[in-house]
Amino acid sequence: MGTIFSRDFYQRDTQLVARELLGARLVRRINGQLLTGIIVETECYKSNDPACHAFRGKTKRNQSLFGSVGHAYVYFTYGSHFCLNAVSRDDSIVAGGVLIRAIEPEHGIVVMEQNRSHKCIKNLTNGPGKLTQALSISREFDGYDLTEDGELFIEKGISIADCAVEKTPRIGISQAKDVLWRFVVRNQQILKKIDTKAENDGYSLS
Numbered sequence: 004m005g006t007i008f009s010r011d012f013y014q015r016d017t018q019l020v021a022r023e024l025l026g027a028r029l030v031r032r033i034n035g036q037l038l039t040g041i042i043v044e045t046e047c048y049k050s051n052d053p054a055c056h057a058f059r060g061k062t063k064r065n066q067s068l069f070g071s072v073g074h075a076y077v078y079f080t081y082g083s084h085f086c087l088n089a090v091s092r093d094d095s096i097v098a099g100g101v102l103i104r105a106i107e108p109e110h111g112i113v114v115m116e117q118n119r120s121h122k123c124i125k126n127l128t129n130g131p132g133k134l135t136q137a138l139s140i141s142r143e144f145d146g147y148d149l150t151e152d153g154e155l156f157i158e159k160g161i162s163i164a165d166c167a168v169e170k171t172p173r174i175g176i177s178q179a180k181d182v183l184w185r186f187v188v189r190n191q192q193i194l195k196k197i198d199t200k201a202e203n204d205g206y207s208l209s
Contacts, residue, residue, distance in 0.1 A: 005028055005158040005159035005160055006158055006159045007150060007151070007152060007156050007157070007158045008027070008073070008149070008150060008157050008158060008159065009073075009150055010071070010072055010073040010150050012073070013072035013073040013089060013090065013091040013092075013150075014072050014073075014091075014092075014093065015091070015093055016092075016093050016095075017047045017048065017049050017091045017092050017093075017096070017099035017100065017101060018047045018049075018184060020047075020089070020091040020101050021045040021046065021047040021091075021101040021184065021186050022045075022168065022186050024042050024045050024089065024101055024103070024157070025042055025043065025044075025045060025163045025168060025186055025187075025188055026041060026042065026160050026161045026162055026163035026188075027041070027042045027157050027158065027159060027160045028040070028041055028042070028109070028157065028158050028159070028160035029041075029042055029103060029106050029134075029138070029157055030155070030156050030157070030158060031111075031138040031139065031140065031154065031155050032153070032154045032155070033114070033139060033154070036111060036114065037110055037111060038110065038111030038114055038115060038137070038138050039108075039109045039110045039111060040106030040107055040108045040109050040128055040134065040138075041106060041107045041109055041160050041161060042103055042105075042106050042157075042160070043105050043106060043107050043187065043188040044103075044104035044105035044129075044185070044186070044187040044188070045101050045102060045103060045104055045185070045186050045187075046101065046102040046104055046173045046174070046184055046185045046186070047099075047101060047184040047185075047186075048088070048099060048100050048101070048102065048184075049092065049096050049098075049099045050068070050069075050092075050096045050097050050098035050099060051096055052179055052182070052184075053178040053179050054173065054176040054177075054178045054179040054180075054182075055068075055098070055099070055100075056068060056078070057069060057097070057098035057099070061098075064078060065078070065098070067090060067145050067146045068088070068090055068098040068099065068100050069097060069098045070090060070146065071090070072090050072091055072092060073089070073090065073091075073148065073149055073150040074089075074090045074146055074147060074148055074149060075087060075088065075089065075090070075144050075145060075146065075147040075148075075149055075155065076088040076089075076090050076100050076145060076146075077135075077140065077141070077142055077143075077144050077145040077147075078142070078145070079142055080132075081132075083132065084131070084132025084133075084135060084136060085132065085135040085136075085140060085141050085142060086102060086131040086132065086135065087102075087103045087131065087134070087135050087140055087144070088100035088101060088102050088103065089101045089103065089149055089157065102131060103131065103134065104130065104131050104174075104185070104187075105128060105129045105130060105131070105133075105134065105187075106128045106134050107128070108124060108127055108128055108137070112124065112127070115127055115128065115137035115138065116137075118136055118137050118138070118139055119133065119136050119137050138155075140155065163188055167188055167189050167190065168186055168187070168188060168189070169186075169187050169188075169189050170183040170184075170185065170186055171183060171185045171187065172184075172185060173185045
């Protein structure tokens with residue numbers, strides 16, 4: 004396993020953090036078992052951005068965005084799923100976070116499949132609601148410290164070259180739709196190895 008990102012990593016421009024989280028490893032520990040995936044898609048949100056939950060000020064729902072960097076901001080949306088964000092910002096704004104939009108499953112794939120009742124690995128964690136369901140991340144993790152070796156953290160993974168990163172408008176928003184604050188790895192099948200047990204359990208790649 005890699006080195007967990009310190010709080011200083013998140014105490015920087017949110018846009019920079021969103022880019023540098025590509026290739027990082029998202030780790031979820033459940034009953035001693037590790038479920039991991041490489042982050043391949045993120046989005047940046049800042050408090051001076053009308054698409055950000057913090058734009059109109061602090062509420063009970065978004066208060067974690069205004070809290071200490073390096074913590075999780077988890078919210079419930081569309082009445083069906085949770086979204087995981089890493090609180091990140093420099094001193095120029097009062098709130099900010101990076102939405103983790105997709106991961107490439109790495110270890111614990113069988114458990115992820117069970118959590119989602121789904122065996123197509125290509126579509127297992129390729130969306131913010133899918134990955135939180137696969138990793139059993141719910142609102143209880145709102146405010147959770149991602150810089151500690153606990154039940155949920157982010158650590159150094161693999162390096163993603165700039166030429167492999169695409170910057171696009173963010174998805175599913177109604178304002179600031181022209182800002183290129185979505186960062187995605189062009190070829191998301193970047194891992195050389197997959198979970199052996201999942202391979203033997205006959206998951207699908209299509």
